[in-house]
Amino acid sequence: SGQRTHKIAAIPADGIGPEVIGAGLEVLEALQRRSDDFRLEVKQFDWGSDYFRKHGRMMPEDGLDQLRDHDAIYFGAVGAPDIPDHVTLWGLRLPICQGFDQYANVRPTRILPGIPTPLRDRGVGDLDWVIVRENSEGEYSGHGGRAHRGLPEEVATEVAIFTRVGVTRIMRFAFQIAQSRLRKQLTVVTKSNAQRHGMVMWDEIAAEVSREFPDVRWDKALVDAMTVRMTLHPETLDTVVATNLHADILSDLAGALAGSLGVAPTANIDPERRFPSMFEPIHGSAFDITGKGIANPVAAFWTACQMLDHLGETDASIRLMKAIETVCSAGISTPDVGGTATTREVTDAVINAIFGSN
Ligand code: NAI
Ligand code: MG
Numbered sequence: 001s002g003q004r005t006h007k008i009a010a011i012p013a014d015g016i017g018p019e020v021i022g023a024g025l026e027v028l029e030a031l032q033r034r035s036d037d038f039r040l041e042v043k044q045f046d047w048g049s050d051y052f053r054k055h056g057r058m059m060p061e062d063g064l065d066q067l068r069d070h071d072a073i074y075f076g077a078v079g080a081p082d083i084p085d086h087v088t089l090w091g092l093r094l095p096i097c098q099g100f101d102q103y104a105n106v107r108p109t110r111i112l113p114g115i116p117t118p119l120r121d122r123g124v125g126d127l128d129w130v131i132v133r134e135n136s137e138g139e140y141s142g143h144g145g146r147a148h149r150g151l152p153e154e155v156a157t158e159v160a161i162f163t164r165v166g167v168t169r170i171m172r173f174a175f176q177i178a179q180s181r182l183r184k185q186l187t188v189v190t191k192s193n194a195q196r197h198g199m200v201m202w203d204e205i206a207a208e209v210s211r212e213f214p215d216v217r218w219d220k221a222l223v224d225a226m227t228v229r230m231t232l233h234p235e236t237l238d239t240v241v242a243t244n245l246h247a248d249i250l251s252d253l254a255g256a257l258a259g260s261l262g263v264a265p266t267a268n269i270d271p272e273r274r275f276p277s278m279f280e281p282i283h284g285s286a287f288d289i290t291g292k293g294i295a296n297p298v299a300a301f302w303t304a305c306q307m308l309d310h311l312g313e314t315d316a317s318i319r320l321m322k323a324i325e326t327v328c329s330a331g332i333s334t335p336d337v338g339g340t341a342t343t344r345e346v347t348d349a350v351i352n353a354i355f356g357s358n
Helices: 017-034 049-055 063-068 085-099 164-180 198-210 223-232 244-257 298-310 314-329 343-356
Strands: 004-013 038-044 072-077 104-110 128-134 138-147 155-161 185-190 217-222 239-242 265-269 277-281
Touching (some): 004 017, 017 038, 104 164, 104 244, 128 244, 164 185, 164 198, 164 239, 185 198, 185 223, 198 217, 217 223, 223 239, 223 244, 239 244, 265 298, 298 314
Parallel strands (some): 072 277, 128 239, 185 239
Antiparallel strands (some): 104 128, 104 265
16 A cells, blocks of 8 residues: 555653653554554653663663664653753763754744733734754753862863854754745844854854845844843744754743743754654653643644654644644643643543544
């Protein structure tokens, strides 16, 4: 038959990760039943903090090799109260991002119908952004170290690395995203007034790459001023590109302005498709609500849309996004966005909407 098959590695990991990824896999299953033209072959990996407690590592030594021949990775969250965050993060999520050179992190943000925004007098349509985060170097390159540990003269360095190759490729990717969107508009975020080496190079490379995209309007913003613009003038922004650290912070703000971290998705992309890309909700393992059955699955659903898009299953992606919006408009939502529904109820409603749609 002409059925397309995609191999998915599911890594639910910690806290509410298994709850929202489990819900996401049910929704993906429903999409496959709804339209027979593609099939997902899902393999589950039990890596994360439980694995760490048993084996002293977050994933096996050959973990990346086990993932390599998949078409995409569907990831939950890492983090446990009894294990330091830098151990869980550097033990699983970052090695995947870096090992597979997923240098473009893509974070769409929109106010969904029925989801209240903390911004006064704003709603659907006022905020529609894609934040592109440099995901391979910059402030999170891991360069640095500590000497004279514990002594008064202890010193620690955390060196931000910006390479011409790294900045050029993320800039080109961001211009391409901007070009693909209705408004064809890109805002380049830096802190080039205070940081006069790496950030000034960003601005220069932005100007160079912009010449390849004459139809994209672009401007620059300093990261501190950017927080104000996002909050007070959200409609002036469309596509945004920023460094690893800056975009990390700005996208949490974006998630909050759009209603909740529980709805915010993200994709870690290798644009050259040499390796599997990874799709995940932005939120962490949320131990405060783990096991209560009230985790918002919308971020995990929305990132499944990103995954389907990446796999070329555009129809299924659009169908799922419509189902999410239908359910949100109907007010079927979890407590983090002001509703009273459980994860189960939101998931069932989205599955029903998938079958109810044309
Ligand atoms: P968090 O994102 O886990 O939670 C922040 C707040 O948002 C909590 O009150 C939580 O209940 C709420 N929340 C998050 N996702 C939600 C959802 N889907 N539905 C409803 N409410 C939701 O961030 P936090 O508390 O700072 O970190 C907890 C752990 O997660 C830490 O160990 C941290 O290192 C880790 N973490 C992991 C990330 C990842 O795997 N990509 C990202 C962020 C944090
Ligand atoms: Mg973050």
